[in-house]
Amino acid sequence: MSQIPALIPTSLLLASLVALLVGLKSHRAAHLIALAGAVFAFVCSILGLQAVIQGDGEAIRYAMGAWVPPIGIEFVLDSLAAYMVTLITFIGVMVLIYAPRSLALETPGRQGMVYPSMTLVLAGLVGMCLTGDVFNLYVFLEIAALAAYALLAIGDRGAPVATLRYLLFGAVGGGFYLLGVAYLYFAAGTVNMADLSMRLPELMESRAVIVAAVLMVVGLGVKMALFPFHLWLPDVYTNAPSVSAGLIAPIMTKVSAYAIIRLFLDVFPPGFFTESLPIATTIGWVSAAGILFGSVLAVAQHDYRRMLAYSSVGQLGYIGLGIGLANPLGMIGGLLHILNHALMKGLLFMIGGAVRLRFGTTKIPEYVGVGRAMPWTMVAFTVGVLAMVGIPPTAGFFSKWYLLLGAADAGAxxxxxxxxxxxxxSAIYFFRVVEMIYRDPETDSAVADHEPREAGEAPASMFWPITIMATAVMAVGIFNVLIVSALLERVVAPLGG
Amino acid sequence: MTADFLLSRYPYILIAVLFGIGLYGMTVKRNLMKKVIGMTIFQTSIYLFFIQGATKQGATIPVRVPEMGTSPELYINPLPQVIVLTAIVVGVAITGVALSLILVLHRRYGTLDEVELLRRMRESA
Structure with a gap:
């Protein structure tokens, strides 16, 4: 059991290395190895989650290379980390099952290099969640980001332009974070999170600590695409292959949000982000602006992926709003929205890829008749849409409900x-798509007629991940009380109440 | 007074200037190659800040010499150096990926002007 925090990232790193070597010869073998690594990591995460819940939130700690912290780096699997890691590896397994058919269409001849990059993204993200060291977090952040650049740049013709812009934004974000780590280290003399949380209460007035907090939050905010640092996001998601967008859109930005939450709750002293400095409130206001901006622009989009990208800008705002409310209910809403939005957005991007495979288009006006050709996939789509709008009993309703309770509690x-x-x-922009899908192409002469490339549902390797994700969206909604009481209430305990 | 301040703090001032040059290059320049150059200057200024903050006058390398004793004043703290070494590796990887993307862009579009590239990308989408 005590090995789990180390096993999760190392199994993914190992799978990535082997898949890279094997991928030179055969992309099918690379796929199997990547999938095996992700499944192993997912099983470990489930076991870890179980152990953490049974141990009443007691963290499982693992000292890397047997160097005792704070000298060495420790990996910590606590309630919040177990929650995030299970989510990341679940999405990873689903997207890896889904990947081969979609990649064969969208990136022919280059699949062998995609699978190692995918496991490397997963390794970086789980590492960010598990590490108990603020500098190690930076390293994993950049591992995930570098692999993500590779995954995103192989997309459509314009993808490298969008990716290079993302890279420049990401470098600024990473740089600010690293500078923050430097200030923190000079002020407190340690980079271990548990150690920092012991030493920082005495240093609350220190200017270096204040500068460090601001720099780290700004850096992570850029990585998280927090408004107004979202500029890179729409172009990147629009040009990326469906598989990359399906992997990166659900989890990448959320993990940076997780890092802000981790700093807020566990590293800096309670009240530092709310009373000493108005960091939480600032995040809340820019998030509110981002929610409105993203939602309004999403209405104006004709490309399915671009609409989802702007919707992501808005949805990330909900998580930011949860941070901004800084009360237990709001924070639970924000944390729950990390899970919900990852499932919903992953589902919707996967469906976009399936439609692209069958109909060869990503333009919403050309979605006419999709509902007749792919009825079950479109049932899953409708589930995703209902969840995005926030209709019970789908997952999306409950995170918004907690956020609303939190906002009422704070009088915001x-x-x-x-x-x-x-x-x-979001009801407007999603029901617009639903309407297109269920329009009848034969009686509706106003639309350009086009034949599906191949009739019928998506192939089984894509259909089942989509179905499982849609079921998960429903299940998380129905069982959200369990998640909140077993995990999230412990996570938000530092906020009091 | 000013001279004293400059003499005691000049490394930090130079680092701040580098930081500013780097950010300026990344945000204002239109040519993507110049943006990447700005990025490396920006990153270098952060490494230098880390190193400068960890220097000690009159201390030696962090290998314990029995005759010198164990006073921490006598040895340089190795942790910032190790952190910066790791950060440099990360930075080199980022620069490598950026340069390979620039190579692809130049082959595909024949220009590195950001505004022009964005225009063409959105046209083709």
Whole structure:
């Protein structure tokens, strides 16, 4: 059991290395190895999650290379890390099952290099969640980012332009974070998170610590695509292959949000982000602006992927709003939204890839008749849409519900109104797609007629991940009380109440 | 007074200037190659900040010499150096990926002007 925090990232790193070597010869073998690594990591995460819940939130600690922290780096599997790691590896397994058919269409001849990059992204992200060291977090952050650049750049013709812009934003974000780590180290003399949380309460007035907190949050905010640092995001998701977008859109930005939450709850002293400095409130306000901006622009998009990208800008705002509310209910809402949005957005991007495989288009006006050709996939799509809008009993409803309760609790009525307004806006832009899908191509002469490339549902390797994700969206909604009481209430304990 | 301040703090001032040059290059320049150059200057300024903050006058390398004793004043703290070494490796990897993307872009479009590239990318989408 005590080995689990180390096994999760190392199994993914190993799978990535082997898949890279094997991928030179055969991309099918590379796929199997990557999948095996991800499944192993997922099983480990489930075991770890179980152990953490049974141990009443007691963290499982692993000292890397037997160097005792704070001298060495420790990996910590606590409630929050177990929650995030299970989510990341679950999405990883689903996207890896889904990947081969979609990649064969969208990136022919280059699949062998995609699988190692995918496991490397997963390794970086689980590493970020598990590490108990602020500098090690930077290293994993950049591992995930570098592999993600490779995954995103192999997309459509314009993908390298978008990716290079993402890389430049990412470098600034990473640089600010690293500079923050430097200030923190000079002020407190340690980079171990547990050690920092012991030493920082005495240093609350120190200017170096204040500068460090601001730099780290700004850096992670850029990585998280927090408004107004979201500029790179729409182009990247629009040009990326469906598989890369399906892997990166659900989890990449969320893990940076997780890092902000980790700093807020466990590293800096309680009240530092709310009373000493208005960091939480600032995040809340820019998130509220981002929610409105993303939702409004999503309405105007004709490309399915671009619409999802702007919707992501808005949805990330919900997580930011949860941080901004800084009360237990709001934070639970934000954390729950990390899970919900990852499932919903992963589902919707996967469906986009399936439609692209069958119909060869990503333009919403050309989606006419998809509902007749792929009925079950479109049932899953409808589930995803209902969840995005926030209709019970889908997952999306409950995170918004907690956020609304949190906003009411804090008396933040403007944020309350923003959440309601953006739900209505997302109803507009998603029901527009639903309408196209269920239009009848034969009786509707106003639309350009086009034949599906191959009739019928998506192939089984794509259909089943989509179905499982849609089921998960429902299941997380129905069982959200279990998740909140077993995990999230412990996570938000530092906020009191 | 000013001279004293400059003499005691000049490395930090130079680092801040480098930091500013790097950010300026990344945000204002239109040519993507110049942006990448700005990025490396930006990253270098952060490494230098880390190293400068960890220097000690009159201390030696962090290998314990029995005759010198164990006072921490006598040895340089190795941790910032190790951190910066790791960060440099990360930075080199980022630069490598950026340069390979620039290579692809130049072959595909024949230009590195950001505004022009964005225009063409959105046209083709």
């Amino acid at each position: 009525w403007i944020w309350f109104a923003v959440i309601i307004a953006s739900s209505l806006l």
